[in-house]
Amino acid sequence: MGRRQAVASQLEEMFARLQAHFGPQRWWPAETPFEVLVGAVLTQNTSWNNVTIAIQRLRQAELLSYHRLASLSEAEMAAFIKPAGYYNVKARRLANLLRMIGEMYQGEPERLFSDDLSKARRRLLEVKGIGEETADSILLYAGEHPVFVVDAYTYRICYRHRLIGEECDYGELQELFMVHLPADPQLFNEFHALLVATGKHYCKKTKPLCAKCPLGEEMQLNP
DNA sequence: TTCCTGATAA
DNA sequence: TTATCGGGAA
Structure with a gap:
């Protein structure tokens, strides 16, 4: 399997695990x-x-x-x-x-x-x-455009799982998701929301709960 | 005390 | 690269 396929399947598995664990996120929480x-x-x-x-x-x-x-x-x-x-x-x-x-x-x-x-x-x-x-x-x-949103949680989770290096900037991390996933607004919507849920409940800044994380503690090498 | 779905000016 | 902006909740 090539590098590109490997990254794609890792992202897909990540999404599947988070979806199974957290369920639908229904973002963005707003009326308009x-x-x-x-x-x-x-x-x-x-x-x-x-x-x-x-x-x-x-x-x-x-x-x-x-x-x-x-x-x-x-x-x-x-x-x-x-x-x-x-x-x-x-x-x-x-x-x-x-x-x-x-x-x-x-x-x-x-x-x-x-x-x-x-x-x-x-x-x-x-x-x-x-x-x-x-x-x-x-x-x-708000616009339902197929653009992946990167935030501090995205960075932390991807870094801890060795998907990126420390020097990876916003555009590079965004590209990682957008190159390896279909440009589907609904997918990007749900994926980002799930990463936020993960960062909030498990991949915390200090004292991450790796043992209980739906992404599995075997994936992460250096919390 | 620390952290929170960052961005800018200094 | 670092300092600054800030109330709310754990």
Whole structure:
């Protein structure tokens, strides 16, 4: 078996094991694509639990739409999203993102989501505060584009299982998944969600629970 | 105390 | 390469 096939089958087995263990993840936990976009910024280096509190506050105030949210000042926005942490930074980032949607997509987020993948990605990355992971989360979970989302969990799990080296960057890790798997948004959706579940419950930063991990402790060499 | 579905400026 | 942003929960 060639190297390419070997990696492909390892990824497939990883997916199968996680799917069998965790079941359907039903991502992204949001009612609308616009809510996905907001959540993608709020969850930067932040536990999802805290994000849901912030999202609830926005929902309560009926601010989960482009026009309503864009009508707020950054200071007002910051007050609403406070429970998500980094609230001043995130208010600025949301405002930057909404401004781009206003200028490039006539204030209609749907035009961003349905735009050409590479064009939409470039425009998202031009926004200060939107990096590759946040951009790809929006493209996959709000736009249903076939792009694999890489995060700290993906990196940690793949590194510990010796699929990548320490120096592997975002693009290289993303390519590992996208080259070896079919470009299926539904597959990428579920796979990333399952990796997050794994990182959260087993492949933890400190004290990983390798013995109980659905990926098996025999795969991992150096936790 | 540590960690959390990062990104940027210094 | 490192410092900074931050509230919430374990």
